[in-house]
Amino acid sequence: MRQFHVLLTRSDNGWTVRAPDAGQATIPDPSLADFQARQLIQHGHNLDLDTVDELDILLVNETGQPVYVFDLVFTSDLTDDGAGPANTLAYEALEADPPAGCQFDRLGPYPALRCVRPGSSRLDAISTLAAEVRYRYGIEASDLGFEKLWEWAGSREWRERMIAHLLLMAAHRARLTGVSTEELTHFLRTSMAEQPSPENSGGDQT
Structure with a gap:
């Protein structure tokens, strides 16, 4: 390519x-x-x-x-009526002093960061920012703004952002459920592993 x-x-x-x-x-x-x-x-x-x-x-x-452009959206912290974020002080702090390379914005009812961030890859840039926001502000990010997650088309940039969106959702829900980081990474390594060759797959091949 x-x-x-x-x-x-x-x-x-x-x-x-x-x-x-x-x-x-x-x-x-x-x-x-x-x-x-x-x-x-x-x-x-x-x-x-x-x-x-x-x-x-x-x-x-x-x-x-390399820099990567993406929106980090906060959809999991709204009040019961959906009118706005429950943790108002944390979002006020985020708006007043957003992370480097990001601008605070709102996408509908949801607070968001619109970012141009460096990283070794797109996934690295997004995951690093999500961790920074969680540690620094106490806010959980689980969304990159995709509405139709089942659609798979467009440039590599678009597809990588969708992969990151799904991984953010998985990480957020894993924490809520009590699934460990080790379990998630083991799942990814196992599910993405190449099929072992016959000589490395174990058992008697004769």
């Missing part, structure tokens, strides 16, 4: 997306960065739509460090 490193930086009017040998554009919201990068690359490199859809777009900051 062909990969492009695309620079994403703050600008006076929003965010600037700069694609290699394809120019740059300003966008109002970093969530549009992946889409804008593909448009720039399509026109700058004269690619067809199918080829552009299959590109691996890696957003980077000024130092070349």
Whole structure:
């Protein structure tokens, strides 16, 4: 898969997306960065739509460090009437001093963080932020804003965000249920393991 490193930086009017040998554009919201990068690359490199859809777009900051754009939504802490968060003081603290790279916002009735965060991978960036929010503010995040989790389409960026959403939900519900981290990681390692070769699978093969 062909990969492009695309620079994403703050600008006076929003965010600037700069694609290699394809120019740059300003966008109002970093969530549009992946889409804008593909448009720039399509026109700058004269690619067809199918080829552009299959590109691996890696957003980077000024130092070349990968950054990931996502919304972290807090859906599990509403009052009984659904009017707002039950832990008001914690969310006030989150709004007043959000984590680095994040801006406090609201998606419908839900408090949210809109973030551009570094990480060794998208899953690393999201899980690290979720842990920081839990330790620093005492708030549980279990949502990335997907409404139709059964739909599986779009760019790698979109699919990775959906995987992270499902993992956040699993981690949150595991804590509520008393399922340990070790049990979760064992489940993932076991379920994702490659089929063992006959010589390593045990038993008599003769």
